Each structure stands twice: as structure tokens, then as C-alpha cells.
Amino acid sequence: MHRQLFTVNAMSMQHSRPSISGKSRVRTGCRTCKVRRIKCDEARPSCQKCSSTGRRCEGYGIWGGQRSMESSHLASSRPSLKSNISTGPLHSLNDHDQACFSWFRHRTVGKLPGIFRTCFWDDLVLRACFEEPAVLHAALALGSVHKVGNSGCSMQLDDSHLPGDSEKFTLKHYNIAIRHMQPCLWSNSKTSLRITLIISMMFTCMEFLLGHYRTGEVHLKHGTKLMASLISPGDSAIDLETPRDAVDVELLEAFATMNLNCFLLGRGTLGMYRTLQSFDTQPLQAMFESMAQARKNLDWVLADTIRLTQRRHAMAMTNSSDANPPNDWVHHQRRIQTQLASWDKVFKVSRVSLIAQMGFGGQIAYLHLRLFHTMTSIMAATCLHPRGEMAFDAHTANFEAIIAQSQVFHDTIFATDFANTRLEHIQNATSFTADRGWIAPLYFTAIKCRVSHIRRQAIQLLGSTASREGLWDAEVVASVAQEIVRLEENPSCVPVIHPKDVAPDLADLSHELKRRVVPEERRISQVEVLLPNGAGDRIRIKIYRPEKGIRAKVFVREQDPTTGIWNSMDVDKSWSPKQSLQQHIICPS
Incomplete structure (x- = not known):
């Protein structure tokens, strides 16, 4: 069984620039702080500005919609499996698939970010799993690799040996994710590009987890190129006056952080971090809020x-x-x-x-x-x-x-x-x-x-x-x-x-x-x-x-x-x- 390698041509993706709604710069943050017109500390899953004053943090949304978090607590902010299983892509999963997704949801997502939790894993990825089949199957592949590694065993997805049950399961959902993602690669919509970026980061982590470091670098490299096309469509310069959707900033933070970590070992690029820094020019305060x-x-x-x-x-x-x-x-x-x-x-x-x-x-x-x-x-x-x-x-x-x-x-x-x-x-x-x-x-x-x-x-x-x-x-x-x-x-x-x-x-x-x-x-x-x-x-x-x-x-x-x-x-x-x-x-x- 041969494993497919997901690659994308960033230059072939054409995306239209969001319309400029005004001259003033809009900072990132939760919707509650934006309405109050105060600087948000952007803590995850709910900001401290809201929590400390007893307000409900409306969260950071997904796909730019008006979806809000259910609670300031992480556990209740995640989608309910029981309430979504009959309507989203989860309804087609068998018992084995559901068990793997449960592992991904409760163990993998809690482990990958390390000490510093991020909205990318805690909110964006999980919500996308309930809405996008491609992301869900990528999650099943990643969760499977993580579960096998956590048991002390190793997984080899190559042609050097006959694949076992775990390898077959991972390859199956890896390839299904790629198949569901194909329409996204030919679409010029922002939603399609965001889905592709989420999967690119998930596949990067999966390859690193497998010890396929150079393959993981390929995923990260292509994802980074796509990220550049999202924040600056075409060959135009980045417009710092254009309002940024919270989802785009969360994706940018994920790719910028991964690239910085890789660059410390001589890989990756620092371009994403320079862009991210340009979006927030606030001077250093007297105290850090988080x-x-x-x-x-x-x-x-x-x-x-x-x-x-x-x-x-x-x-x-x-x-x-x-x-x-x-x-x-x-x-x-x-x-x-x-x-x-x-x-x-x-x-x-x-x-x-x-x-x-x-x-x-x-x-x-x-x-x-x-x-x-x-x-x-x-x-x-x-x-x-x-x-x-x-x-x-x-x-x-x-x-x-x-x-x-x-x-x-x-x-x-x-x-x-x-x-x-x-x-x-x-x-x-x-x-x-x-x-x-x-x-x-x-x-x-x-x-x-x-x-x-x-x-x-x-x-x-x-x-x-x-x-x-x-x-x-x-x-x-x-x-x-x-x-x-x-x-x-x-x-x-x-x-x-x-x-x-x-x-x-x-x-x-x-x-x-x-x-x-x-x-x-x-x-x-x-x-x-x-x-x-x-x-x-x-x-x-x-x-x-x-x-x-x-x-x-x-x-x-x-x-x-x-x-x-x-x-x-x-x-x-x-x-x-x-x-x-x-x-x-x-x-x-």
C-alpha cells in the first residue's frame, strides 16, 4: 500500500482580496472586547478581560461566522459530540472511527500544543471536524498515529513492510482526507483555503510524529506558501489597514509559531512572524496580562x-x-x-x-x-x-x-x-x-x-x-x-x-x-x-x-x-x- 503525499501549488491558488471597510485598523480579539472597543488579551479559550469582569466571552469564531463559544471553560467550549453526530460528517463514522476521534479530541488536541494552549487546536480544528469531512478524516489519521505512539509502539507508513491494522487505518483516513480536500485545491474561496491550511498543519504534525521530518517539512513549506496567499492575495503587498478575520489570524499564528520553532533548527521561514508582528504594534505594557x-x-x-x-x-x-x-x-x-x-x-x-x-x-x-x-x-x-x-x-x-x-x-x-x-x-x-x-x-x-x-x-x-x-x-x-x-x-x-x-x-x-x-x-x-x-x-x-x-x-x-x-x-x-x-x-x- 502506497502512501500519498499531499502537495499543493500555492502559486496556482487565486484568492480575491477582502474589501476594505474603513481606514481605521481593527485589532484582533474576541467579539466582546471588539464591541466594548478595548484591547483584548486574546487568552484562550476565553479572554481574561471578559472572565475577570464576569462577562461572557463571545470567542473568536470559525470561518468568520457569528458562532460564539458556549462557555468560558475549555471543556464546555468544545462542540458536543452527541448534539452534532446526527447532522455533521461524524454521523457516518463507525464505532472504531468514533473511538479514534474521541482519542483525538480528548488526548491529541490536549497534548500537541504543549503548555501553551492555542485556539487553533482547542477551537478551530475541533469545530472544523464537525463541519468539514476532509478535516475530520485528517483528525482520524493524526489521532491514530498519536494513539499508537502513546502506547509505546511505532508506526511505519512506507513500502518497507506489510502494513498492520493501525497503519491501514491511518492510510485509509489519510487518503480519504486528501480526496475530500481535492475540491478545495481548485476553489478560490477563502473557506476552501482555510480548510486546506488546517489540514496542512495537521499533516505536518502527523509526519513529525512519525519521524518523517523531511516529509513534514514539505507539508509545512506548502502550507506556508498558501498562508502567504491568504494574507496577501496575488502578488500585492500586505494591506495592514484591511480588517483581519480572527480565523486568519489564528492560522497565521499557528504557521508562524511552527516556522519559528523549525527555524531554530535551521528550517522553515521567519516571514510569517514578521507579518504577524506587523498586525500588532502595541507597546510593551507595565504588566503582561497572560x-x-x-x-x-x-x-x-x-x-x-x-x-x-x-x-x-x-x-x-x-x-x-x-x-x-x-x-x-x-x-x-x-x-x-x-x-x-x-x-x-x-x-x-x-x-x-x-x-x-x-x-x-x-x-x-x-x-x-x-x-x-x-x-x-x-x-x-x-x-x-x-x-x-x-x-x-x-x-x-x-x-x-x-x-x-x-x-x-x-x-x-x-x-x-x-x-x-x-x-x-x-x-x-x-x-x-x-x-x-x-x-x-x-x-x-x-x-x-x-x-x-x-x-x-x-x-x-x-x-x-x-x-x-x-x-x-x-x-x-x-x-x-x-x-x-x-x-x-x-x-x-x-x-x-x-x-x-x-x-x-x-x-x-x-x-x-x-x-x-x-x-x-x-x-x-x-x-x-x-x-x-x-x-x-x-x-x-x-x-x-x-x-x-x-x-x-x-x-x-x-x-x-x-x-x-x-x-x-x-x-x-x-x-x-x-x-x-x-x-x-x-x-x-
Whole structure:
């Protein structure tokens, strides 16, 4: 049985621009806040502005209609299965299908977003399941893959073996979803495009969950192109004065967040985040109204930092690696650092209220944002530094903070009693979430901190759980980080530490090794990762090593999945544009 690959041609989709109803900009938010003409905090499933004043939050709707949420509580805001089963596409499902949808509705949707719940999963996807057969069957395929993975088994949707019952079920609904979606691909209506975008994100998550990372990237890439055509039909510029439907903003947020998470690993694009940021130009307030708002503001700064780093790397690849950046880049860097300091100040002031507001997940969300603020601060301080990779040596204290924060993050998750709560799933060691967690900061520490025992602690923490966060696979990046450490340090002096070792045995590291500085000429500035596309597939990395006064030296390494040994490969033959999809940067310096 062959699995179909859903691809779409974004350029062939023609959509008309929404009519402009007025000159004033309309902010996103719930309908209640729009009627009251106040800024909505956009908390999900109901905003805090409404909840705190006893008002009914009218929600964010679906397809731009006047559908409202039933309650401010998440459980009651979701559609009722009993009340919809006789009228929507659910009425045709058999008992097995209904059981799978129940799993998707109550387990998958609660798990994929991680700590930060989103309206995309909690409201938009679920409502679409009750109205659109294509979305419903995509949900059944995704729910099936998630359920099998949660049981500790693996699913392989390829031609290498005969499919079992679970594989057959998944393939069946995967193909039915594609069949129902075909009319949407030829329609120029907004509703059709929105349906296609929802399914594109669901298929992206399904492929990542299966470990088909490159296939998932294809889904994300095509979905991102379609998203661009939704917010800016044709080749016209984005009109910031045009009112934005809440559904479009929710879709944009979903694709922007997934792309930012992927871009941290050298994949995806930051274009969606730039567009999303342009829709909300409100200055930083004295206090954050929600963890979601705090995260949104930090993500904007993170995206800006990565974008500036990308420009610096592009300059190093076309000129000598020690060329000075333009003055406007330096001013941009200072603005970023000022924004990070301001964010940190507001976040500290808001800490108590934000943690209390989120309940069970408040402390974990706080630690998550603290981790990414520390990482972003290092990136911002070093991205234009004239000393290049040597600049990271001045940030040892921050790298130590990432290790300490990660350990607290880990301990808090496994020490907290999440039984019978929506966060129960996060204690599952094989847990997959579509959102980012602690892997990116630990990987960044492992390849950018040149203090031997600190980077080894990062690798060992990565190996302590089989966590996967979207495109991020802890086992894969731990293996990559080990190879980077080996290439930078003297292999004859450095003990090999397996990433699955949970506790670092620092006593085995000599005092000299702990204090040794990796020489500048051995430091690697950039690493691109060509991820595996299923079990047994090879990992390839493209490595950039700066050389004084000339362009960076580039070489490729490939890991044998059977032996775990890395070997050198010819750059031109082993890394084509089709394989890497497009040029990207990983963990910028």
C-alpha cells in the first residue's frame, strides 16, 4: 500500500482580496472586547478581560461566522459530540472511527500544543471536524498515529513492510482526507483555503510524529506558501489597514509559531512572524496580562534576533568572515537588547499573577519562557560580535543558567502531580508536542558553549528523556551535538559520553579539561542538519568553520544509523538544494 503525499501549488491558488471597510485598523480579539472597543488579551479559550469582569466571552469564531463559544471553560467550549453526530460528517463514522476521534479530541488536541494552549487546536480544528469531512478524516489519521505512539509502539507508513491494522487505518483516513480536500485545491474561496491550511498543519504534525521530518517539512513549506496567499492575495503587498478575520489570524499564528520553532533548527521561514508582528504594534505594557502575551512578545524579539544573525551569516559567506557589519545592523542589535531587558523587567513584575492565572502549568510556562529569554540574550549579544565564535566565552554564566533552568524545568515536570489534569501527558517520557520545549536551549548550549563540562551536561540532559518537539528530536540533536564537540575538541583527550546517560559524571573530567579553551581555528560557526525521514535513515550535517580573512570552510558529515559512526562526504554530491529545501541557518552565532 502506497502512501500519498499531499502537495499543493500555492502559486496556482487565486484568492480575491477582502474589501476594505474603513481606514481605521481593527485589532484582533474576541467579539466582546471588539464591541466594548478595548484591547483584548486574546487568552484562550476565553479572554481574561471578559472572565475577570464576569462577562461572557463571545470567542473568536470559525470561518468568520457569528458562532460564539458556549462557555468560558475549555471543556464546555468544545462542540458536543452527541448534539452534532446526527447532522455533521461524524454521523457516518463507525464505532472504531468514533473511538479514534474521541482519542483525538480528548488526548491529541490536549497534548500537541504543549503548555501553551492555542485556539487553533482547542477551537478551530475541533469545530472544523464537525463541519468539514476532509478535516475530520485528517483528525482520524493524526489521532491514530498519536494513539499508537502513546502506547509505546511505532508506526511505519512506507513500502518497507506489510502494513498492520493501525497503519491501514491511518492510510485509509489519510487518503480519504486528501480526496475530500481535492475540491478545495481548485476553489478560490477563502473557506476552501482555510480548510486546506488546517489540514496542512495537521499533516505536518502527523509526519513529525512519525519521524518523517523531511516529509513534514514539505507539508509545512506548502502550507506556508498558501498562508502567504491568504494574507496577501496575488502578488500585492500586505494591506495592514484591511480588517483581519480572527480565523486568519489564528492560522497565521499557528504557521508562524511552527516556522519559528523549525527555524531554530535551521528550517522553515521567519516571514510569517514578521507579518504577524506587523498586525500588532502595541507597546510593551507595565504588566503582561497572560503567559501567552508574554510569549508572543518574546517570540517577536527571538525572531528579530535570528533574522539579524542570518544577515550576518550571509555576509560571512560572501565576504571574509571578519568583515564589519553595517551601522544600521549594530543599531538593530542594540534595540533588540533593549527589548530583551524591558521584557525581562515586565516579566519579573508579572510573575506571581501569571503563574497563579495558569494554575498547574504556570510554573512550567514561566521556566520555559525564562529558558528562551536566556538563550535569546546570548544570541543577541554575540550575533554581530567582532570576535565571532570567541564571543561566546564571555557568556559562560548564562550557559550555566540554561543548564540550571533546564534541570529545574525537568524536575518540576516530574515532581508535579498532574494526574487527572490536561497536563498529565507531559510526564510521558516519549511525549511528543508540536510546540517547542527545552531541546533548543540545550542544543544551543551544547554547540556554542566551549566549556567542556557545561556542554556535556547539556548533551546528557538531552539524552535523559526521549522528548520530541515538532521538528526537534532530542536523540537526533544530542548525536549531532556530540559530533560537533568531538570535531572541536581533541578526540584523544575527551571521553565519549553517550547522550542517554542521565547524570553527568564530572569527576571523570580533569580540572585541565574543564578549564581548557577550544582554539578559534577549531570552532564551528554554523551547522545545518538534514534530518532523517524515518527509522533507519541517515543524519547529515553541513558544517561551517570560519577561516581568518577568507570565506568559511564548508564540509559535510553523515552518520551511519547502524553503527552511529560519522563519516565525511563530498559537499557538492551529498547536499543538494532539493535535499535541504532551501538555505537555512542553525543556532546562529
